[in-house]
Amino acid sequence: MQLSSRGRQMSRPSGIRSIMEDIAAAGRDTDASEWLNLSPGNPSHIPEVVAAWRRLTREALDDRFVESSTRYGPSRGNSGLVEAVADYFNLTYGWSIGPENVVVGPGSQMLSFIATTLFTGPDSDGLVQPLVLPRLPDYTGYQGLGLDPSGIVGLEPVVVPEGRHSFHYAVDTEALARQMRMGMMMLSNPANPTGSSVEPSELKALIETAEQRDVPLVVDHAYGEPFPGVVQTWCAPVMHSHVINLFTLSKAGLPGERIAFAIGPAELIDPMVSFIANSVLHAPQLLQAAVERSLRTREIDALTTQYIKPYYKAKRAMAEELLAKAMPDSMDWRLHSSDGGMFCWLSIDHDWFDDLELYELLKRKQVFVVPGRHFFIEPLTTPFLRTHGKRCIRLSLSSDEWAVAEGIGRLGEALEELRMNARDGE
Structure with missing residues (x-):
């Protein structure tokens, strides 16, 4: 076949x-x-960490099993978790988001695929508007997101030596300016595989490019703030009209449960909710209850x-x-x-x-x-x-x-x- x-x-x-x-x-x-x-x-x-998630899961199993595991749920995510996410980020970063700015998905890889499918691909003239990875090297899983040949473009970095046995990559902003076709940009921050955080000036250039081209910039915080927070320099996520932020519980101890969420402007998040409804219905629900509890009590911060x-x-x-x-x-x-x-x-x-x-x-x-x-x-x-x-x-x-x-x-x-x-x- x-x-x-x-x-x-x-x-x-x-x-x-x-x-x-x-x-x-x-x-x-x-x-x-x-x-x-x-x-x-x-x-x-x-x-x-293992003990904490085991206890939180057991509490969710005792208190929420029937409503979580024996019934279908909303495609946006359980209302308790969606509201807890909004409250947590509003309190932590001074944002003013509501449930309309949040969608819960079965892992950040799936949320990345959803965003790529929604915002990249052939346009009205048949030319492919690609996913642009502006800071190579980057997470290898991004390379499997595009449904179309030539649907992913990676920009080569500037290599900056730092003494005899150290170096870092910088975003080539000139190459970014020359990249005329794009449907979406994406990067991990801090980066997998390098562990480096995007510089404020680089992030500013990326957001300005997203505004100029009227495309989303997806920032994947799998290793960053606020959890698991395995960064030494504080790098808060940015709420912006052209930015979708991805957060996952995988690196905070739950990689097998595939719980993640996206936060962004309602007009970008709403199509993602529809995509989930049309594909997987909703993310796993029992662990959503455990994550909600960890956010409400701020145990995730501890x-x-x-x-x-x-x-x-x-x-x-x-x-x-x-x-x-x-x-x-x-x-x-x-x-x-x-x-x-x-x-x-x-x-x-x-x-x-x-x-x-x-x-x-x-x-x-x-x-x-x-x-x-x-x-x-x-x-x-x-x-x-x-x-x-x-x-x-x-x-x-x-x-x-x-x-x-x-x-x-x-x-x-x-x-x-x-x-x-x-x-x-x-």
Whole structure:
């Protein structure tokens, strides 16, 4: 049976799918406990956070099971949660939003897909107005959002060195100004994979562009304020007529429950509500009650400030120290400076280095990382993408400390091995 053009677009293989299948296969091995998984973005099981969500879920089960799990609910989200979201953000940031500015969805990935489908694609002249990712590298999941070929455009960043072993990316505002076709812009803040927050001047330029082109700017706060808040510099979300903000409970401890919400102007949120009604009906309801309770009591703030944020701050400091010791000093390697997040993003700038070769070598050493190319836009044909785009890797900080430490040690060994192999082949 033949797939449609959109079916072919949405069923195409992806790098991240192959990696997740590798990890699943490793998990079925009898020696699975020996694998060091520095790959996926699954949040750590912080005991206090796990205990809190278990209790909140049990309370929701006891008090709300019948109304939540045995009945259909509103597509916008349960009224209690929608009102709690509005109250929480009004109190926290001084906003003046109401239920009409909120929609609850089954995960921020789905909300991203909904927004992309609504605001991008062929226009009246048949030309595709694409999703523009203005700050590569960015979350690899965005690359699967477009229903149309050539429906996603990624803008290459400006690479800014910061000493011998550090660097950061900046938004190329000139390239942004030259990008004439766009239906929507999107970025994660702080960024997955780098952990960097968008600079105020960069955000200002993005919002001005959204206004000029009359398109939405979707800002995904999966790792940012107000929860899980794994950032060291305070970066409050912005309420604006051309901005849709996405928030998720995944990195605050509930990745498997697929609860997220979007906040924005009512004229942008209302079509998203209709999309949910026409597709999945509504998000899972029982956990909406648990999230509502966490917002009403502000327990979510305690989990963020007392446990989640300090945990990842300490993990990042530990990883930086381990990398400084394990990475060969004679190599041109750089760690992206970070405001937070749950990852380390490394660039190894040598002709002999290839991210997929390192990935395969580390698998033989029973370590999983993510090749950097998956966070750029295929095809990797420009000079920048052919080189830098294949010379980066992402390390997750979510595994136990011993696994991160051992994995970084094996990374250093693998890099030395790659370099020696390249010399032997000359």
